Amino acid sequence: MDKFVIRGGRRLEGEVVISGAKNAAVAILPAVILSDEPCIIENVPSISDVNICLQILEEMGADVRSVGKDAYLIDPTSINKVCVPYEYARKMRASYYFLGALLGKFNKARVSMPGGCPLGDRPIDQHLKAFSALGAEYTLSQGMIDLKADKLRGSQIFFDVVTVGATMNAMLAAVKAEGLTIIENAAKEPHIVDLANFLNSMGANIMGAGTDVIKVRGVDKLYGTTYSVIPDQIEAGTFMVAIAATKGDAIVKNIIPKHLESITKKLEKIGVNIEQYDDSMRVWVDGPLVKANIKTAPHPGFPTDMQSQIATLLTLAEGTSIITENIWEQRFRYVDELRRMGADITVNGKIALIEGTGKLMGAPVKACDLRAGAALIIAGLAASGVTEIEDIFHIERGYDCMEGKLRAMGADIEKVSVPDKPNAKSENTKAAV
Numbered sequence: 432m433d434k435f436v437i438r439g440g441r442r443l444e445g446e447v448v449i450s451g452a453k454n455a456a457v458a459i460l461p462a463v464i465l466s467d468e469p470c471i472i473e474n475v476p477s478i479s480d481v482n483i484c485l486q487i488l489e490e491m492g493a494d495v496r497s498v499g500k501d502a503y504l505i506d507p508t509s510i511n512k513v514c515v516p517y518e519y520a521r522k523m524r525a526s527y528y529f530l531g532a533l534l535g536k537f538n539k540a541r542v543s544m545p546g547g548c549p550l551g552d553r554p555i556d557q558h559l560k561a562f563s564a565l566g567a568e569y570t571l572s573q574g575m576i577d578l579k580a581d582k583l584r585g586s587q588i589f590f591d592v593v594t595v596g597a598t599m600n601a602m603l604a605a606v607k608a609e610g611l612t613i614i615e616n617a618a619k620e621p622h623i624v625d626l627a628n629f630l631n632s633m634g635a636n637i638m639g640a641g642t643d644v645i646k647v648r649g650v651d652k653l654y655g656t657t658y659s660v661i662p663d664q665i666e667a668g669t670f671m672v673a674i675a676a677t678k679g680d681a682i683v684k685n686i687i688p689k690h691l692e693s694i695t696k697k698l699e700k701i702g703v704n705i706e707q708y709d710d711s712m713r714v715w716v717d718g719p720l721v722k723a724n725i726k727t728a729p730h731p732g733f734p735t736d737m738q739s740q741i742a743t744l745l746t747l748a749e750g751t752s753i754i755t756e757n758i759w760e761q762r763f764r765y766v767d768e769l770r771r772m773g774a775d776i777t778v779n780g781k782i783a784l785i786e787g788t789g790k791l792m793g794a795p796v797k798a799c800d801l802r803a804g805a806a807l808i809i810a811g812l813a814a815s816g817v818t819e820i821e822d823i824f825h826i827e828r829g830y831d832c833m834e835g836k837l838r839a840m841g842a843d844i845e846k847v848s849v850p851d852k853p854n855a856k857s858e859n860t861k862a863a864v
């Protein structure tokens with residue numbers, strides 16, 4: 432078991448290069464299955480969720496090769512299994528993208544239900560609704576989801592909630608279905624557009640991604656392509672907050688500023704200076720930080736995946752801030768850990784009240800999910816004294832060498848191996864975000 436040890440109080444300076452987007456990569460890698468030829472995927476982040484995706488592809492018979500830094504050549508033509516077993520699915524929530532991709536290619540799929548999850552109830556009813564609309568039948572038994580269809584036919588799909596995963600899965604399943612599929616109340620996140628762009632670069636016919644109506648006209652065949660994953664909007668936002676929390680001054684590189692608008696606007700309101708360039712931003716703080724009210728919402732609203740990080744920044748600001756979490760019911764679990772570091776936060780249902788105390792103190796803490804872990808790193812960087820963060824496997828699922836990037840910016844952070852406690856659960860048995 433590894434942990435991060437952070438000696439706080441150092442300003443972040445210099446620059447950081449943002450990696451490819453986790454939530455785009457974990458959909459694009461399964462989407463390669465739909466191609467009848469090999470594909471090269473570039474700007475793939477080095478994170479454990481990506482490793483699991485690649486292992487699943489190999490396990491199914493695909494030929495996967497690393498072809499240079501952050502790039503993989505994947506030949507899906509040798510795939511001879513349509514099953515994702517529990518041992519993989521339990522480690523990564525996004526294993527559900529194999530359902531849409533396998534169904535779209537082979538008219539059948541067998542994927543273990545994604546493992547338990549620390550963000551509260553995470554239903555997949557909207558995914559199943561989309562597959563049914565396209566003509567697939569599903570059965571759920573012994574923890575497995577089985578899908579099969581004689582033929583997939585284009586259809587109208589109206590989502591009852593705005594859902595990233597089901598929107599992506601509907602596109603994956605519809606791309607080769609006969610006729611026109613219309614997806615209404617679709618999610619609009621940058622990774623939805625990235626998946627559509629990738630599929631279109633293989634010869635798909637998808638229009639409207641990035642709006643709430645996506646039209647997919649089915650094609651017979653998809654071809655090989657070379658495609659580069661977009662930069663990770665949440666990794667960029669996390670580093671922007673980390674720079675602000677340490678009152679630093681640094682450049683965040685390899686970003687798409689448009690994807691960061693809701694984050695940039697809030698940070699400016701809090702008192703953070705931001706200068707935007709074509710594909711980078713300078714972020715710095717030279718005055719006081721002030722309170723803000725934030726409500727999470729689907730894109731283009733403020734992302735839930737940045738909620739814990741910005742809450743940490745607000746503990747360092749003047750005044751009382753209010754955060755409303757509208758997406759995940761259990762996304763305040765990090766609050767107990769921040770309290771151990773001196774934060775004054777009260778949670779009532781989906782609302783958190785943060786009394787800015789202006790300072791945090793180092794403490795031993797535990798990451799309870801990916802973004803909670805990122806928030807604790809930010810807290811540790813800004814705090815006085817030493818912070819030790821356990822369960823960092825959560826962080827490594829979604830951040831590409833975070834400690835190395837922070838160290839290069841002047842942070843005092845190291846990864847330390849500690850022997851497993853007797854009877855401790857191994858990280859592999861724990862739930863995926």
Ligand code: EPU
Binds near residue numbers: 553555593757801829
């Ligand atoms: N929902 C349903 N039924 C469904 C699907 C979703 O009711 O069939 C509800 C959920 O319970 C939730 C809301 O719809 O309240 C939105 O869920 P969504 O489907 O959009 O979430 P997701 O696709 O499972 C992705 C990201 C999450 C991110 C959310 C929201 C991936 C792999 N995961 O999850 O990322 O929080 O969208 O933006 O793309 C993270 O990166 O830390 C992370 C948790």
